[in-house]
Amino acid sequence: MTQFWKPGSEKPRLVDDEEGGILFFSTPTSSSSSSRFGYSSIDKQRQGLPVYKYRNGILYLVENHATTIIVGETGSGKTTQIPQYLNEAGWAEGGRVIACTQPRRLAVQAVASRVAEEMGVKLGEEVGYIIRFEDLTKPGVTKIKFLTDGVLLREMMDDPLLTNYSVIMVDEAHERSLATDILLGLLKKIQRRRPDLRLIISSATIEARTMSSFFDTSGRMHKKAGDEIEPKKEPAILSVEEPIGDILVFLTGQDDIDSAVQLLTEEAQNLKKNSSGLVVLPLYSGLSRGDQDLIFAPTPRGKRKVIVSTNIAETSLTLEGIVYVVDSGFSKQRFYNPISDIENLVVAPISKASARQRAGRAGRVRSGKCYRLYTEEYFVKEMPAEGIPEMQRSNLVSCVIQLKALGIDNILGFDWPASPPPEAMVRALEVLYSLGILDEDAKLTSPIGFQVAEIPLDPMISKMIMSGSLLGCSEEVITVAAILSVQSIWVAVRGVQKEMDEAKLRFAAAEGDHVTFLNVYKGFLQSGKSSQWCYKNFINYHAMKKVLEIREQLKRIAHRLGIALKSCEGDTQVLRKAVTAGFFANACRLEAFSQAGMYKTIRSSQEVYIHPSSVLFRVNPKWVIFHSIVSTDRQYMRNVIAIDPSWLTEAAPQFYQQQGLNKVAY
DNA sequence: GAGCACTGC
Numbered sequence: 001m002t003q004f005w006k007p008g009s010e011k012p013r014l015v016d017d018e019e020g021g022i023l024f025f026s027t028p029t030s031s032s033s034s035s036r037f038g039y040s041s042i043d044k045q046r047q048g049l050p051v052y053k054y055r056n057g058i059l060y061l062v063e064n065h066a067t068t069i070i071v072g073e074t075g076s077g078k079t080t081q082i083p084q085y086l087n088e089a090g091w092a093e094g095g096r097v098i099a100c101t102q103p104r105r106l107a108v109q110a111v112a113s114r115v116a117e118e119m120g121v122k123l124g125e126e127v128g129y130i131i132r133f134e135d136l137t138k139p140g141v142t143k144i145k146f147l148t149d150g151v152l153l154r155e156m157m158d159d160p161l162l163t164n165y166s167v168i169m170v171d172e173a174h175e176r177s178l179a180t181d182i183l184l185g186l187l188k189k190i191q192r193r194r195p196d197l198r199l200i201i202s203s204a205t206i207e208a209r210t211m212s213s214f215f216d217t218s219g220r221m222h223k224k225a226g227d228e229i230e231p232k233k234e235p236a237i238l239s240v241e242e243p244i245g246d247i248l249v250f251l252t253g254q255d256d257i258d259s260a261v262q263l264l265t266e267e268a269q270n271l272k273k274n275s276s277g278l279v280v281l282p283l284y285s286g287l288s289r290g291d292q293d294l295i296f297a298p299t300p301r302g303k304r305k306v307i308v309s310t311n312i313a314e315t316s317l318t319l320e321g322i323v324y325v326v327d328s329g330f331s332k333q334r335f336y337n338p339i340s341d342i343e344n345l346v347v348a349p350i351s352k353a354s355a356r357q358r359a360g361r362a363g364r365v366r367s368g369k370c371y372r373l374y375t376e377e378y379f380v381k382e383m384p385a386e387g388i389p390e391m392q393r394s395n396l397v398s399c400v401i402q403l404k405a406l407g408i409d410n411i412l413g414f415d416w417p418a419s420p421p422p423e424a425m426v427r428a429l430e431v432l433y434s435l436g437i438l439d440e441d442a443k444l445t446s447p448i449g450f451q452v453a454e455i456p457l458d459p460m461i462s463k464m465i466m467s468g469s470l471l472g473c474s475e476e477v478i479t480v481a482a483i484l485s486v487q488s489i490w491v492a493v494r495g496v497q498k499e500m501d502e503a504k505l506r507f508a509a510a511e512g513d514h515v516t517f518l519n520v521y522k523g524f525l526q527s528g529k530s531s532q533w534c535y536k537n538f539i540n541y542h543a544m545k546k547v548l549e550i551r552e553q554l555k556r557i558a559h560r561l562g563i564a565l566k567s568c569e570g571d572t573q574v575l576r577k578a579v580t581a582g583f584f585a586n587a588c589r590l591e592a593f594s595q596a597g598m599y600k601t602i603r604s605s606q607e608v609y610i611h612p613s614s615v616l617f618r619v620n621p622k623w624v625i626f627h628s629i630v631s632t633d634r635q636y637m638r639n640v641i642a643i644d645p646s647w648l649t650e651a652a653p654q655f656y657q658q659q660g661l662n663k664v665a666y
Numbered sequence: 667g668a669g670c671a672c673t674g675c
Binding site: 252254285286311312314316331332333345347390402455456487488497501611613618630633634638 | 667668669670671673675
């Protein structure tokens with residue numbers, strides 16, 4: 001006989017949760033058990049089920065509470081095991097019957113035959129079932145009875161107090177079907193008249209507290225004097241899957257994540273009225289420091305963290321305590337089109353390798369689960385084994401210059417693990433040649449080429465710095481380079497757009513965003529690097545601190561390269577020429593008859609627009625240079641500066657003579 | 667009037 005808790009024996013180990021009276025087990029309570037007939041394979045199987053660890057606990061709670069709410073998911077074995085535990089503990093002695101209701105007929109039949117099989121009895125004898133038009137039970141013999149909740153309702157017409165039953169387990173109560181809800185309401189009434197009756201409500205996590213407060217009649221009951229021992233009126237909640245364990249959800253980007261967080265929070269609050277058991281948090285790189293700290297804060301007791309994240313949690317960041325992962329199957333990936341020279345961030349399906357990595361984020365502390373929002377067939381047949389190597393979807397300018405600096409001359413013949421598209425390679429060589437970083441033999445030029453290779457920045461930025469030093473504005477270009485290296489110096493809050501735009505106007509320069517950045521930087525220094533000042537002006541203080549750090553590093557590098565720090569003292573034309581020297585390849589001209597502010601790139605006639613976050617939005621100067629493109633429904637230029645087209649031929653004569661720019665009327 | 671996966675140097 002397997003060992004189980006008996007009334008009067010020592011209380012099993014339970015952990016009391018002060019927030020809501022939920023009882024959880026700290027450790028599995030079962031000790032090794034043996035069968036009188038030795039181990040049978042069915043015994044072993046039964047003991048392997050998650051619910052088995054809670055066997056003693058369940059029996060203890062059912063003994064002592066009028067209502068026990070069991071939280072657990074499909075597969076925990078609660079439906080097949082709990083009725084057997086009750087039977088083993090003697091709840092079916094003296095002609096009493098253990099009932100277990102199901103919302104569906106098929107489930108009733110399937111579970112009944114399974115339990116009969118496990119108990120080694122003929123279906124319809126000790127274990128039986130009733131569905132409409134089919135009664136497979138034997139009065140006086142049947143101890144465990146499975147039935148649909150509708151059938152149990154019918155039985156109440158003949159026996160309103162359901163006197164034959166000692167325990168009624170209402171399974172799948174979270175589905176809240178019509179019949180289940182009627183049944184729950186009636187069972188609550190019966191409980192008042194039948195203190196000997198025990199209810200077990202099996203429910204999903206989300207409904208457990210609702211169920212608990214529904215069945216909690218402890219406030220209304222008066223203790224009768226000298227009365228026999230009655231079970232506690234407040235329901236016990238027991239989870240057969242340890243619910244402590246956070247959830248990590250992989251989505252693609254900030255937008256999706258913010259709306260998902262909002263939806264989940266609202267949903268959780270609707271379900272729980274006053275207090276939600278979920279703490280829903282976003283996670284992406286652009287998050288402020290304070291919000292990031294929340295991710296790592298320990299989960300409050302009785303709560304569960306839901307972290308909705310980008311790919312940042314796939315590899316870069318490890319979160320302890322994640323037990324469940326939800327994988328959307330998508331991520332944002334960079335793609336580069338060498339023809340248009342535009343890099344795009346595109347939502348694309350992930351690879352099997354990524355899917356496995358994501359799944360592996362669950363269960364670092366104990367076994368976990370991953371829910372993939374795509375079919376197994378898709379995973380097996382269609383999902384690529386590995387992603388496309390970054391080499392084949394990137395702009396290669398930095399890559400080429402690095403190899404050159406390492407003395408690899410024959411780049412086109414280089415033996416790559418994954419060869420990049422030749423067009424991308426040609427593009428990169430062309431740009432580096434125009435920048436004066438490579439010579440006709442594709443060797444690094446001296447000193448510019450070698451110097452640029454030494455600066456740990458995009459070669460176009462590095463070239464801007466080098467030119468700035470020649471033009472006498474090294475102070476300014478270093479500041480601009482530092483600011484362009486952080487994601488954004490403006491705070492990322494929605495809903496205060498108007499105030500933010502007004503704040504931006506205080507710094508806005510007609511020449512464009514780069515000059516505006518210098519104004520912000522100046523204001524920040526004048527404020528004494530004040531966080532208050534940043535707050536007032538919608539400037540991201542942490543970003544500005546980062547700018548200061550990067551700027552210090554760049555100053556050290558400049559010193560090493562022999563660049564003297566010199567300011568152009570507000571001569572913005574000099575600064576803009578330096579920007580042009582690095583970014584001439586990103587020059588655009590306003591389409592003459594365009595009403596909508598449409599520009600075309602000089603290099604490949606791509607249709608582009610000034611991003612609404614730019615100070616030049618709606619200003620639409622005839623000639624501009626952009627720092628980068630973001631592609632959404634349109635190609636938007638971010639960080640834009642107005643230029644004089646003559647600077648282009650000045651900065652890169654070969655490049656623009658080929659493009660026929662000198663024939664264009666200014 | 668729109669919205670920035672990630673990393674490294």
